[in-house]
Amino acid sequence: MSAAILPLPGADQPDENRGPQIAGAVVSTTLAALVVFCARMYVRLRMIRSIGIDDYVMLAAMLLSLVGMGIVIAQVHYGAGRHAAYLDPEVNRFGLKLNFASQPIYLWAIPIVKLSVGFFLLRISPSVYYKRILQGVMTFLMAYTFVSLMTLMLQCNNLAVLWDSRIQTTCWSQSTVQGLSYANSTVNIVTDIFFALLPIPMLWNVKINARKKASLICILGLGVFACAAAIVKAAFISNYGKTGDFLWDSANLTIWIAVETNTGIIAACLPCIKPMFKTIFDSSLRYGSSRKRDTYxxxxxxxxxxxxxxxxxxxxxxxxxxxxxxxxxxxxxxxxxxxxxxxxxxxxxxxxxxxxxxxxxxxxxxxxxxxxxxxxxxxxxxx
Structure with a gap:
């Protein structure tokens, strides 16, 4: 009696290709983050002439995002966003390997963005009390990320099984992996809210103009957009590995983890480039006033x-x-x-x-x- 041949994942689905959608979302958000980051560095190096540890940490996050973008582009070339049934087995295996390689990249990029925000808030913190809170949250975030990396690396006795189904080994159950993913998303959402809302009590009693205080708090609070992306990403965790068609199932996760990372970079860099906007705005007003005077x-x-x-x-x-x-x-x-x-x-x-x-x-x-x-x-x- 011959053994039954199992159909390849996605064989009952049409040959759809979400690769261009994945690449478009990841590339556009990463390049947008790169532009804003370059503006930040221009302000710090040429206008203010002062660069701090938060800038160096953000540089590390931006480099990780760029590396992640490169891996995702290669991953799309090797089948990301398509069903395994319509891919050459070798292509599918290499695509899955690239999919796994991108996970630790973005796993570290997201908390490093928050670490940069933490160092920035430490510089403007008006009291030791808030500095202690920030230092505690930053330490916890780095420690938790390291633990998450360990769980990623230890989920199987032989990690090669994640991209080569021919290997025989043991792994944690799918429910365990999803539970860890939900825990990681929860930590990301809570810390996003923390770093977005902390400036409100922290700057509330600082003696500056009320309008400028409100604008500064609003700009520092733009991290809520990264929080929104993290919530959307968490909604797609249950789909990952649901059918065993990983390159297809992970399409939404790949998109939204990149969006979360790059939205965080943009939100963290915007407060630092306000002097550039102010200079451009003032120059425009002076130019307009000069032309108006010339008409008389x-x-x-x-x-x-x-x-x-x-x-x-x-x-x-x-x-x-x-x-x-x-x-x-x-x-x-x-x-x-x-x-x-x-x-x-x-x-x-x-x-x-x-x-x-x-x-x-x-x-x-x-x-x-x-x-x-x-x-x-x-x-x-x-x-």
Whole structure:
């Protein structure tokens, strides 16, 4: 009596190919994260000229994401998103091997992003209490990730069985593996919420402008989007290995684990590139104001008779100088007040004195008392 030949997984399904969908989602989100990360490094290296440990940790996370993207692209080439029944057995085995290789990459990339956020929050933390909490959560996150890596590596006596079904060995049950995956997703979701919401109580009593405080809290809270991606990813865990058609079953997990990683990178980098947005916005306003002033032909008023024309021109000129004198110190003070939260020293309170000199009036030789109504010095106390 001949042994029954088992049908290959997916033989009862049409030959669909979700590979392009997988590659498109992973590549687009990874490149978006890369652009935002490069903007962050430009701000830190060229504008602020200050780089910290959080930047180096984020660099490690970005490199892992890029490596993961490369593995996923190769994985798509070797059958990811297709049924095993329509793939050459050797192609299917190599695709499964690449699928396994991507798992520890993203397993570490996600918590490393949060580690970078933790170091960033440590720099702006106003009290030792919050620093202790952050350090405890960061330590727990790294320890738990290491344990998760060990469970990934020890799930089978011979890991090769995960991509080569011809090997005979013993593995943990599917329910055990799924339970560990759910536990990992739960930790990711809880820590995403923690790092997104912690800035609210942490910065609540910091003495800065209320509008800037709200904007800073909102930007730091963008991690909730990574939390949303983690929740969606967790919804697809039950499908992995359900039919034994792993390259097909893992399509959604591959997409959403990359989305979670890269959304976390983007959300973590956005607070650091706010100075770039502020500079671009201020430059646009100055350009627009300059063009608007050019549309006024002040020389036409100068051709008027008597003192009326010259008096109007003199008034317009001094009004513009007034605007420049008021705008420059206020803008500078706003920039400093806002950026001081992001670059404060870890110890104590510092006082910064900003002295502003009006070059346009100084060079023109005007020393009359009309401009002395405006302050020559801006002094701000900040953390």
């Amino acid at each position: 032909n002040l020389h036409n008023y100068a051709h008027g008779t008597g003192t009326k024309g010259s008096k109007y021109l003199h008034s317009q000129t001094r009004t513009e100088i007034d605007a420049r004198r008021v705008a420059v110190p206020n803008s500078l003070a706003d920039n400093i007040s806002e950026e001081s939260i992001l670059t404060q020293k870890p110890n104590g309170i510092t006082k910064t004195t900003v002295v502003t000199i009006d070059r346009s009036v100084e060079e023109s030789g005007e020393t009359s008392g009309w401009h002395k109504d405006y302050p020559e010095r801006v002094v701000e106390d900040r953390l």
